[in-house]
Amino acid sequence: MKLLKPAAAGTLESSDCFVSIEPSENGIEIDLKSDVIRQFGDRIREVIGETLETLGIENCTISVTDKGALDCTIRARVESAAFRSAEIKEEIPWEKL
Amino acid sequence: MGEALTDKKKRLRRSMLFLNAQKPSLIRDAYLYGPDSLMFDLEDAVAENQKDSARFSLYNALRNIDYGRSEKIVRINGLDTPHWREDVRCAVAAGCDSIRLPKTETARDISILEEEVFKAEKEFGIEEGTVLLMAAIESARGVINCMEICTASDRLFGIALSGGDYTKDLQTTLSPTGVELMGARQHMIIAARAAKVQCFDTVYTNVNDLDGFRHETEMIKQMGFDGKSLINPRQIPIVHGVFTPTDKEIEFAKKVVREIEEKSAQGIGVFTVDGKMIDIAFYDGARRTLEMARASGKLR
Numbered sequence: 001m002k003l004l005k006p007a008a009a010g011t012l013e014s015s016d017c018f019v020s021i022e023p024s025e026n027g028i029e030i031d032l033k034s035d036v037i038r039q040f041g042d043r044i045r046e047v048i049g050e051t052l053e054t055l056g057i058e059n060c061t062i063s064v065t066d067k068g069a070l071d072c073t074i075r076a077r078v079e080s081a082a083f084r085s086a087e088i089k090e091e092i093p094w095e096k097l
Numbered sequence: 098m099g100e101a102l103t104d105k106k107k108r109l110r111r112s113m114l115f116l117n118a119q120k121p122s123l124i125r126d127a128y129l130y131g132p133d134s135l136m137f138d139l140e141d142a143v144a145e146n147q148k149d150s151a152r153f154s155l156y157n158a159l160r161n162i163d164y165g166r167s168e169k170i171v172r173i174n175g176l177d178t179p180h181w182r183e184d185v186r187c188a189v190a191a192g193c194d195s196i197r198l199p200k201t202e203t204a205r206d207i208s209i210l211e212e213e214v215f216k217a218e219k220e221f222g223i224e225e226g227t228v229l230l231m232a233a234i235e236s237a238r239g240v241i242n243c244m245e246i247c248t249a250s251d252r253l254f255g256i257a258l259s260g261g262d263y264t265k266d267l268q269t270t271l272s273p274t275g276v277e278l279m280g281a282r283q284h285m286i287i288a289a290r291a292a293k294v295q296c297f298d299t300v301y302t303n304v305n306d307l308d309g310f311r312h313e314t315e316m317i318k319q320m321g322f323d324g325k326s327l328i329n330p331r332q333i334p335i336v337h338g339v340f341t342p343t344d345k346e347i348e349f350a351k352k353v354v355r356e357i358e359e360k361s362a363q364g365i366g367v368f369t370v371d372g373k374m375i376d377i378a379f380y381d382g383a384r385r386t387l388e389m390a391r392a393s394g395k396l397r
Contacts, residue, residue: 009150009153010150013120013121013122014122015122016120016121016122070121070125070161071161072157072158072161072162073121073154073158075157076158077153077154079157080153080154083149083153084149089149089183091183091186092152092183092186094156094186094187094221095221095222097153097156097157
């Protein structure tokens with residue numbers, strides 16, 4: 001997936017996370033903020049990395065502010081931000097997510 | 098129609114709890130309250146600029162969260178929007194049980210949706226006919242056309258009244274007595290029963306008025322409705338309580354089922370149970386009573 005512009009998704013409500021993403025040329029850079037970073041920081045980074053890999057994104061700067069989101073919510077917000085960045089609104093390849 | 102599809106269409110649906118598919122806190126916890134059906138909303142609860150994000154949220158929730166025994170229904174956006182086709186692809190790919198079409202007015206609306214669901218099942222390798230449909234009736238035209246809507250598809254398991262939009266179309270407002278909804282309720286339940294599909298009442302919007310909610314639920318049960326759309330988990334135990342048969346009703350239903358099975362084996366069609374005339378016409382109703390008693394935990 002080719003990212004085209006800065007984009008964001010999610011909220012700062014409890015159980016959610018806010019994700020912003022933008023194209024870059026320096027590999028994957030993750031900036032993570034979370035109230036539970038000591039306990040779950042590694043796991044959250046892992047979910048973000050796996051999701052980007054599934055989407056075929058090799059270069060981006062991604063910022064995630066976590067408010068206690070489940071893995072599936074983190075995946076959903078990263079996907080949402082990435083597809084917005086790539087300006088893909090329809091014919092989402094659901095079976096590959 | 099296969100037996101499995103018939104069973105899926107007839108499952109118990111006393112409570113259908115609406116939840117915004119875009120809200121992680123709701124999609125994570127709502128099933129804990131034990132509604133018969135969860136209604137993941139992609140339509141009115143989701144802001145226009147969040148429709149895409151709500152789909153990713155829905156997809157990941159349905160793929161990853163175990164919703165136990167609760168049925169997973171997705172309310173898609175209407176056929177008059179640019180969103181509904183992608184909603185269908187997302188819902189089907191995610192493994193929903195059913196899709197609810199808002200603002201249904203004609204049989205053709207259901208046919209158009211069915212075709213898209215069929216395409217999505219094929220695209221995502223899901224067996225044809227897996228995803229069921231239900232139609233929300235939200236206008237005078239929809240009420241008038243209920244019978245053709247109820248019989249538009251083998252996949253359609255039921256129709257539901259959406260009172261807010263319907264009263265706008267009637268040029269009136271919702272009132273505590275619900276008198277403005279009576280014509281639609283009566284017409285819809287008659288059409289649904291004639292077509293042998295289920296019928297569901299609209300939401301009760303004052304979540305703090307639990308007595309009013311109970312009264313309305315008792316009324317729609319007496320009218321013949323199968324259940325009610327809900328907007329707050331606090332309403333679930335009240336609906337389940339109203340739809341739970343009494344001990345007397347359960348005992349009578351047991352006798353009716355037993356007697357009909359025994360008497361029909363002996364070639365007897367009409368007889369009495371506790372002084373009441375009984376024939377085969379009572380069989381399904383009695384079995385339904387026992388099914389509701391089992392669902393409520395009063396019968397094993």
